[in-house]
Structures are given as structure tokens and as C-alpha cells.
Amino acid sequence: MTAAPPPEDERLARVALTRVLEPGDAIGGRWLREVGAGEVLHRLRGEEKPLAGVTARRWEGLRARAAKVRPERDLEVARGVGGRFVCPGDAEWPVTLDDLGDARPVGLWVRGRPSLRIWALRSVAVVGARACTEYGAHMAAGLAAGLAERGWVVISGGAYGVDGAAHRGALGAGGATVAVLACGVDRPYPRGHTELIGRIAEQGLVVGELPPGDHPTPSRFIQRNRLIAALTRGTVVVEAAYRSGALATARSAQELGRFTMGVPGPATSGLSAGVHELLRGDGVLVTDAAEVVELVGDMGDLAPARRGPVVPRDLLTSGAQRVLAALPARDRAVVRDVAVGAGTTEDDAIGRLYELQSLGFVERHGDGWQLTRQANPPVFTEGGGS
Template sequence: MRLARVALTRILEPGDERAGRWLREAGPVELIRRLTARDGSAEELPGMTATRLGGYRLRAAAAEPERDLAAVAAVGGRFLCPGDQEWPGQLDDLGDARPIGLWVRGGPDLRLWALRSVAVVGARACTPYGAHMAASLGAGLAERGWVVVSGAAFGVDGAAHRGALAAGGATMAVLACGVDVAYPRGHTELIGRMAEQGLVMGELPPAAHPTRSRFILRNRVIAALTRGTVVVEAEYRSGSLVTARSAQRLGRFTMGVPGPATSGLSAGVHELLRGEAVLVTDAAEIAELVGDIGDLAPARRGPVLPRDLLDAVTARVLDALPYHGITDVRDVARAAGTSADETLGRLYELHSLGFVERQGDRWRLTSGPTCNADARRGGT
């Protein structure tokens, strides 16, 4: 059965739901037999056409599963099938679009790593802001024990991988080509580091090259494999949005990092945020959303000003003093709506705290930093 699945990764394209139905109903061995036999059984497969069958048979004739297994073993890799102990069960959520199998390089257990993983994806031609945010998120998630998953592309993907590696954390790449192929070539060293320190995986057999459709179909694996997907920068037409929407359909968490409203590279993210996605700005907020109970981000608040510590009556007395000049107790009491005795006591309290000064029987705001306009008005 394993050899049959290996051969089918040569014959069938990733994400082909029609072929996935054939595989589910007939099984890998029987499907191979039908595709290669001349007894007419292949024509009985639902949706099969003569043209389609001709293409499958050309590929089947060139399939050498033993050689593919030897090739992946030569680079320290392996082939995983559904049902294997290391197989990530969440990929089964893809139904008939589930991978036939996975080619994997790297030592860690894929199933265990995938259980606590987050995808960070975005634009290839990202801005410096996008690269900074992706690297920061990758490092922050890695420091919190999360595995950072992306596609090893230029831009946001590469920045997220590097951020995780720089933090000494875990990261894995899902490729749209063979795991022995470094694509893009500019990331040869990065992909090599991930194969040594993390995981590199894909649906395509050794030496298989990437195509536009394979990149798009690869994204469904990233979405299904992880607990949630974060989009850092993306235009309206973007493969990253395909990943995010796949995650939404699968019931995974979908998040977006906002950018400038005038940036076309953030337009797709903002559209996502207008829908079901959750706005996040750092790794703590991501971990709070996808993590366990009690994994909370720190409370976000502005600075506490000296005036914020005053009780309501004292603050009202402080507000009653004119911004310029001096005044007496009666005028302050009238403006504050308190008695003269109560006002005097509060003024002495404010004096001890450095908010006001006494000049004879009259009072004024201090000119020091404690009672500047922001302190007096509560920072508004």
C-alpha cells in the first residue's frame, strides 16, 4: 500500500478531489491497478475521461516508487501515509482533498509538532514593516513554545522562519515542490537549516518542480496542519488570503496584522479583518487566541497619570482651580460643589502631592510637571 501511495504522488496532482474520491473508494493498490490496466476498469471511475486517463498512464509509466523512496532517504527524509503514527490527523479535515502522503525531511515528529503550530504567511514583496512584524511574530511564538509554519517563500514567509530560528525555536516549511529541491534558490541555506533544525515537507515526490497551481494547493495543507493562520501583509489577490480562507472553512483561527490604511499590501488583510479574522499585533495575542485556557496576553492600557490616582472629590477640586492665576477657597468650593472646609482639606492634600501651591490664603496650580495640562485633564 505504501509503494502504491508513493507512486500516486507521481501520478496525481495535489488537492485533486475527484482523484481523492477514487482513492478513498478503491484504495491505493486498486486505483493503481485500474489506472495501468487495459481491461476498461479505469473508465468506470466517476468523472474519468479518455484524455485524463491518457495523462495518468503517461505518468504511471514513469513512476518508480522505490527510486523515489531511495532519493528522499538520501537527503535524510521519509514518506508518511495516512494512518502512520506520525501522520497529523487534522489533515483528514480536508476530506477528499487530503494529501495522498507527505514527503518529510527533518528529525522531529510531525504529528507532535503540528499539534502546537501556527502559520504565519504574507506577501513575497513585503515592506520592511511586514518583514519586521513577521520576524517578531516568529520569534515571539517560538519563545512561547509554538511551532512556526510557513511556505519558505521570499518576504513574510522567510522572515517568519528566520525569526523562529533566531529565537532558537521550532519552525517548519510546507513546500510546493520536492523536499530535495530548494525553492526559491535564494533560500537554499534557509531551507537547509530548517531541514537540520526543524521540518521541511511537501506532497510532491523528490525532484518535482513547483507550479502556480501547486503553490495555491499547498496553502490548504498549511491551513489544515496548524491551529491558526496569521496574515501579515497581503494584497486583494494573494495566496496568503487563500490560506486564511481555507483556515476559516476548516474552522481554524484566522488572524490578521493591520498595516497602514493607504498601503495596497495591507488591503487584503484589512478586508479579511472586516470579516471573520481577528486583529493581532504580537505573539502574545496570537497565543491567547489559539492557546490553552489561561494563556492570556497582558492587559493593554495607557500610562497611569498622577491625576488618575486621585479620588473623585479631590479630582473635582483640582479641576475647579483656574488654569492661570490664583483663587481663594470659596471660589474653588463653589466651582467644585463642596463645602469650604472640605475644599480646604482637599487643597492641602493636593498641596502635599505637588499639584497646587499656596500663596497666603489663596491657591494656584503648580507650574511643575506634576500638574501640567495632561495631568490635570486626565491626559485628554
């Protein structure tokens, strides 16, 4: 049963509180749960005694912010860029965000036409290093394109590096993508991605907790990561150093019971060190979109079986393979010795040898049989090289 949408005064109060409470403020979230947004805003604007859980100094700071809010103007600015405000109780609200408990967003500012709730139901986060390598960008774009082609929504943070490659990969495949920003949705950040974020707003969704015009800060980036994790079915990390915001997203995903995945890189790469640490824990190694979907998708969404190329020997029966293995690598052998080596009778061995001859694996020289060049296996050194 769908919850009733919030009354208009409650919605307007939540709009106002996006300028007062910082993203992820669990104390403020507790107030909202206990007394409602309207009462929280009323208390902040009045002379009543402070709500529980904050110091007098902190309460005065919140009151100073509350005195300046103009929610009607924020809604007008958002509408001017094709945006809207979505809050708990709305049909578009992604209920997966409720898993954040009191740290869930007060509400979300959303640009774009699709329904955020519907898109979040079948979404995967692809995140990673800003200063990624060509390999990282290639893997992120390929993963995102593959996910988009399979009908999955790719969610990332709109940043340089892996994030941007993931968004472009999804868009290039004609798929769906969502950029979650740590600032107002009317203020593309980073500036160098203004065109990309504008394209995402036209073809997908741009989402944020901060009201129009607000700027990003280090703490807001960290809180943005929890939002990416909560919106999606799972998080894929492509290149991340030990100290990385992408790993913070993965940790949030694990805490929320979401799938966490990592794309391996060179063992010597510092940019893959964080991913490898994730894989040494509860992270799952993935190399393409099919493997991601196998993990986060529905029953039956299986990745194809992985194996090396099929060689002619693979097509032989087990009996023929034993006879072939009984022949020496360089010398000839008589039927009796081949039969002993293969653990079979001489009659069976001679039949198998003629079968192998017709397939080009062996050749006969008088009473002896010898491997052809096609069948002669490579000689391996003690160290494992060929």
C-alpha cells in the same frame, strides 16, 4: 484509539500516486477513500474501465503518469536527503489534515527529525507578501520569535519576504519552524533560500506533497496554501495585497474553522490592503505573539492588559481628582468655588487641596489656589491636536 498503519503495498501505492495525482485532487481523493490506493494504481496501470469522475482524456493522462512511476526509487532519493514518506494511518500523520476531506494529501514527504503530528498540534502559520516592506519583515520576525519563545511551532511556506522572515525569527529564538514547499523536499525553492531551507531541515521540518525532484507550478502554490492552513491552529497574515496567496491561506483557514488573524499596516499601503479587508470580515487584529496565543492557545493564555503609560494623576483618589479638575487652567480659585466645582463641602475641598499641594499638583497664594505647571493639562485645539 490510533488507526493501524497501512499495509506496505498500500503505502507504496500512495508513494507512487504522489507522482500521478496533483495536490488537492478531490476526485482522486474520493477514489482513495472508496477503493484504496492499491486498487487505484492497479486500475491506472491495467486495461480496466476508468474510475468514475474523469473524462477519457484525463484518464489517459493519469495512465501515462502511472506508467512511469518508480516508488522505490523515490523513497531512496528521499532517504538520501534525510526524508521519509508519511501517510494516513501512520503515527506521525497529522489528523488535522483529514479536515480537508477528499482533498487531503495522498501522503507527505518530510525532511527533519521531529514528529510532524506532534509539532502540528501546537502550531501557527505566519504568512504574507513576498515583496514585503521592512515593517512587514520586522513584524513577521517578531511574531515568529515571540511564538517560538512561548513554545509554539511557526509554519510558513519558505518563500521570500514574510515567509523567510518568519522562519528566521523562529530559528533565531531557538524555536521550532516548518517550511511547507510546493515542490519536492529535496529541491529547495526559491533557490535563494537554499541555505535557509537546509537550516530548517536540520533544526525543524521541511514538508511537501510532491515527490523528490518535482517542481513548483502556480496551481501547486495555491494547493500548498491549503496544507499550511490545515496543519495549524490559526493563520496570521502580515502584509498582503488584495490578490495574494497569503489571503488564500487565510480563506482556507476560515473554511476549515481555524482562527484567522491579521497584522494591520498603514491605511495607504497597498501591501496591507488585503489584510485590512480580512480584518473587516472575520479576521482578528493582532499586534504581537501574546495576542496570537490568547486566541489560539489554551484557557488562561491571556495577553497582558494594554494601556498607556501611568501618569501621576492616575494615582490620585477619585475625590482628589474631582478637586483638581475643579481648578481653572490658568487662574486662581478660592476654596468655596473649588468645592462647588467638585461637588463637595468646603472642609473636604480644603483637605484635598492640602493633599494635592503635598504631591506638587497645586500651590496656595493667599486665599487662592492654583495649579502648578506639573498639573496644568495641555490645551487641545478644536481639531484634536495638542
